[in-house]
Amino acid sequence: MRTARNPGVTDRLAHDLAEAEGVCVQPLLRRLIDRDTGHATVVILPCGSTRASRCVPCAEKARRLRMQQCTEGWHLTEELPDKPTATSDDDQGDGDDLVDELGERRVRSTRRRQDAPDLPRLPIEDRTVGASFDGRQGKVFRPSMFITLTLPSYGKISPGTGVPVNRRTYDYRRAALDALLFPKVIDRWVQNLRRAAGFQVQYFAAVEPQKRLAPHLHAAVRGAIPRALVKQVTAGTYHQVWWPSIDEPVYQDGDVMPVWDRDLAGYVDPVTGEALRTWGDALDDLDLDPDAKPMHVVRLGKQVDIQGIIAPSPDADRAVRYLTKYLAKSMADTYDDPYDMDTARQAHLNRLHAEIRVLPCSPKCANWLRYGIQPADPGPGLTPGRCISKAHDAEHLGLGGRRVLVSRKWTGKTLDQHKADRCEIVRAVLAEAGMEMQDRDRCAADQLSEDGLPRFRWEPIDVTQADYQTVIGHALIQHRTWKAQYEQAKALAANGPPGPVDSRSATTQPAATAA
Template sequence: MSPTTRAERARMPLAKEVVRAAALEHGVCIRPIALRRTDVVTGQIEIIDVPCGATLASVCPTCAERKRQLRMAQCREGWHLTEEPALDADEPNDWQRALVEIRADVTKEHDAAGGPEREQLAADLAALDDEITRAGVRGNVDPDKPNRRTRSTRRRQDVADLPRRPVEARTVGKAYTGPDGKTFRPSLFVTLTLPSYGRVRSDGTPVDPTTYDYRRAARDALHFSKLVDRFIQNLRRLVGFDVQYFAAVEPQRRLAPHVHLAIRGTVSRTELRQVAAATYQQVWWPQCDEPAYGDDAAPVWDADLGAYVDPDTGAPLATWDEALDDLDADPAAEPVHVARFGVQVDAKGVLVGSDDAKRCIRYLAKYLNKSAHECHEPAGDTERAHVDRLMDELRYEPCSPGCANWLRYGVQPKNARASMRPGHCKAKAHRRTHLGYGGRRVLVSRKWSGKTLADHKHERRAWVLDLLGEMDGGTDPDRYMWEHVRPSDPDVPSISHRLLRAVAERVRWRGALDAAKARADGQLGDSAITGRAA
């Protein structure tokens, strides 16, 4: 074997990259979280690797793909249900009842106390609420009543009318009988988009950037999730049953978000277009079109007042609630923004088990393991400039009541703090990776499948264990102590060693699973042969 030259050696892959590639090939998490597990009975100490659970392929392809497949299973299971999902709550256990009784006693003492004792009891109540939540209780035992602002519910005159029907207590679509006597339940795959902001080319960039409405594009992206929620509410009121959906939000080439919805049951195209045309989301916020302060004269924090003040006069800025009070008192006030859908509404019928259903599910999950900016990577200077202009518009656009950008418009953000700076809001809507959309990428109605994502995950695990013929005895929560470890701890192996160990375990597990599948297929084949012979 001839000795390698320096150039050949430079082209050789690094050992750690080979290990990483092997881990990815065998479906192993490449960013495992190391935990130290101590058995309190035997005293044995082990380093256990837990998958990182990343949802983006750019962070961990293995975990992101696993999450994507889990979402596909969730979509598939709930789309064509023929019976109402079971959502009956469990009966409270003894420990949950005991915690609530303790809280009742502390609440009584809190209401009767005053001064420092009342503050201490308030802290005890907060700790009890956390313990009640950990005990498996959903919601708050004694929720504070929010100070909700009421506005006129009269519909805008510039949108279509929306009839309303009584909503039936059902989520399953209607069944139809074909000429051959077979019964089928069609469902829908719907796509909703935002309106045009100006003519665009095939790559999504504007023909004339100077006339393209970037401000409206930015505000529509910020409030898109609320618009989708309003569409579902209106759809339920029009069709007369509790419509269930699985939706995925992703950007178009022009960077505007649009939504794909798998809807259980069927709705006429006419009604879908009617609901889309009649749906809008009004944003009743203080004025944020013209800034009150520039970059060189931003409001300053007054530690004594605990508020932001004018840099010249020292007068405190209006609080968020005061600004909304002024808005409510103005009879001529208009919403700062009204979000609407565009005229394009695509809908197609889908039958359970069809190739169309499989294609739609794959399409829904196509970009779930990518961030918004990765869905359509800019290929040239023109596309990068388009992204830059949108991000410049989003930089100073308020994204929420607590956004630091409100300081630029003379309003203190809700829950203001000394570290806030206009143009530097840390909310994800302002990040380049989100392109203005700060909501969840996957939207699932509560009665979609009657199960949480954790339930679907546990079912998958139970299926594997059943196939392998193993029992899931669970873990005694009181037997082990868990703690996070640092990579520099002397008892923690190197990441390459841990990945190699995980690969070996994965190969062993995959071999056992393949063998179990082969046995199951053989038994099924023997049964089928026996049945045909009989």
């Protein structure tokens, strides 16, 4: 694939040109080998990143795919073919975890906390579509909702800056724990909302940071629910975490941390050699203590924004764009340039990250060693402060899970199926224009040779070993060819044949070369 370099074209210029035309700026090279014929071609593939800091074109494509997913399921008027049952898998206990993250059942009281208001509870109807309302001239309205949930205050914030007025009194520890456990309280909120509303409420939600760097949730909710009820559910929702206490770490920064003992298959104190308490023993002690309290209680904030949405309308389109606005950015750089951040903002981020880095994110987190407890299912190589979960990274600031939360009955499709829908539209337009289409399954993994093994084999090629400008150039040619064919096909469909049709396959790889 190598060609002579153009001395007037730099790698940066090639990068910027690709980005301007919506072409992946970090393409992957793969050698595709047909085991039956021995023929090999080099294929350019997009990197598929969802972060604009890595690849703007791929991140934008991923964001637009999420927009399609959100729009398609928000205002459904009929139930999906596979209707949900009245008993939801999400329908668990009121306030406590009855089953821990490892699947072990522990019996605890499900009595609601005395400091939390009671919530209404209705039989859950076997439906996911909201109620309809008759308007004038026989018009029927089926409104939906756009809801924003926040976390509580941890201290006064300087207006417009997102920086605490006083970092000494700002509750960074609570802010860090709330961020790490934010998905748990959102799950609880959905359960409570379904019980209070009396039907299987469906949602498409995105988790984003506020300027103060605390996560909050924007949710497109199908159907209309009284605003007072949504606020009541939000005020009464909490999640209790029954983990061992982390009030006092046993090992401080600078201490020699527990070490792995091969004979005991566990971690021991580096000085005495005594085995640390196991995760199961720590939970047993918690169960036997009549005065035990949850390690942490996560609650939602008082600020709740609720909007009624009717589709199709400009408000609905605007809400979808707003909901997916920051999906291409990480939690840390949503509001700031990571290379040119204000000093006060950087100090705030560093302080929050320092807390998140050493707090436990799950029963298997390596940070439990700081508190003299072996994490669940321990193994060699664990180091406190270096848990492998991305939740502890400065880029994620506590959110180790998915940024987009979609209920199972939103569209009844996976994200890959939505992507296939978009591809099918393009294929249909091209086919209607009479353009040849290659067999979409020609390289599929289920295409087998006579020996029963996959016919096609993919081998990675290190892009750094090839000329970056050449790879980008081939990718641009491929993109322009496909775009021209698609525009030509649309013109044919709209106006009839204006002239001869380019019959080249729309899926031919211009960059493919015999190996």
